[in-house]
Amino acid sequence: MDLDAIVRDLAPKVLGYCTLETGEPALAEEIAQETLTALVQRWRRHGPPDSPAAFVFAIARRRSARAMVRRRLWLPIESALGLRDSRQNPEQYAVNSDERGRVARALGRLRPADRQVLLLLTVWDASMEQAAVTLGISISAAKMRALRARNRLRELLEDGNGTRQRRP
Amino acid sequence: MGPARDDLDERVIQAAAPDGEAVERMVRAALASVPAGTVASAVVEAPALSMWQWPAAFGVATACLIGLVTLGVWWCARVPPALAPVAAPNQVIRITADDGTTWILSTAPSDEWLPPGSGIVIGGGEGR
Numbered sequence: 001m002d003l004d005a006i007v008r009d010l011a012p013k014v015l016g017y018c019t020l021e022t023g024e025p026a027l028a029e030e031i032a033q034e035t036l037t038a039l040v041q042r043w044r045r046h047g048p049p050d051s052p053a054a055f056v057f058a059i060a061r062r063r064s065a066r067a068m069v070r071r072r073l074w075l076p077i078e079s080a081l082g083l084r085d086s087r088q089n090p091e092q093y094a095v096n097s098d099e100r101g102r103v104a105r106a107l108g109r110l111r112p113a114d115r116q117v118l119l120l121l122t123v124w125d126a127s128m129e130q131a132a133v134t135l136g137i138s139i140s141a142a143k144m145r146a147l148r149a150r151n152r153l154r155e156l157l158e159d160g161n162g163t164r165q166r167r168p
Numbered sequence: 169m170g171p172a173r174d175d176l177d178e179r180v181i182q183a184a185a186p187d188g189e190a191v192e193r194m195v196r197a198a199l200a201s202v203p204a205g206t207v208a209s210a211v212v213e214a215p216a217l218s219m220w221q222w223p224a225a226f227g228v229a230t231a232c233l234i235g236l237v238t239l240g241v242w243w244c245a246r247v248p249p250a251l252a253p254v255a256a257p258n259q260v261i262r263i264t265a266d267d268g269t270t271w272i273l274s275t276a277p278s279d280e281w282l283p284p285g286s287g288i289v290i291g292g293g294e295g296r
Contacts, residue, residue, distance in 0.1 A: 007198055011191045016184025029190050036198035044202045103183035122177045123184040154176055 003043050006052050007036055013053075014060050016123045020107050021064040021115075022071075031067055035060045054134045057124065061116065106156035114149035117142050 014035050018028035038059050042049060049055040107115055113135075120131040132142040263271040 007195050011195050012186045015186040020184050033194045037201040040198045041202050100183040103179050122180040
């Protein structure tokens with residue numbers, strides 16, 4: 001296995017995954033950067049992991065979850081202290097106002113367990129078996145979560161609940 | 169490779185499509201984080217040690233620790249605990265009645281305080 005090729009293959013996946021998990025491009029890039037760095041360090045110091053994709057996904061998932069918890073904890077405090085500008089910056093506005101933002105918001109309303117299966121199957125291009133192994137669940141459970149995620153996401157996008165600005 | 173994708177999956181993939189410049193920036197930074205050719209750590213490469221090699225591997229600190237533990241165990245075994253129970257001293261009470269009869273009461277065994285042939289009956293309440 002070639003480290004450079006694997007990092008280049010995983011980089012867009014992990015960045016896309018973190019973007020949809022956190023909803024903040026800058027935070028997503030930071031988490032994805034740390035995740036890829038962890039893979040490179042592990043690879044060069046201790047050898048390649050059994051599954052680089054699973055290794056990267058596990059770290060990205062954990063760090064995204066921590067970042068979201070931190071954001072939920074600090075957001076009210078920063079808002080109360082006036083440290084956080086409630087207005088969106090141009091990048092955030094562009095993201096939220098287009099199709100990408102609608103899908104991201106709808107994904108954000110799914111159950112985390114369901115969303116992760118769906119993102120593994122789509123963004124990571126994993127098979128159902130690979131997704132089940134990565135998440136440590138049975139294949140039937142992964143299928144059930146994927147079905148539930150797709151149905152719920154379809155409902156949200158059709159009802160416009162994933163978006164606040166419906167296209168004319 | 170996953171199964172055939174529907175429109176919904178394509179929308180998710182499009183939503184996750186990252187900025188190419190950001191990806192390239194991340195890749196370069198990640199690959200530069202640890203120089204290529206970095207040797208594997210000793211923790212991973214070190215062979216498994218046998219039972220008798222472990223003390224030597226731990227070195228002087230382990231030897232000192234074992235010595236201190238041994239010394240402590242010996243000290244505790246040598247000096248009895250300060251709060252060990254102490255037997256209460258025997259008490260002897262002599263009572264002389266008006267008629268001159270002497271009563272002697274004691275918690276000690278009788279052969280420790282009764283003179284031989286004194287004729288006193290232990291617990292009998294009568295003496296001479």
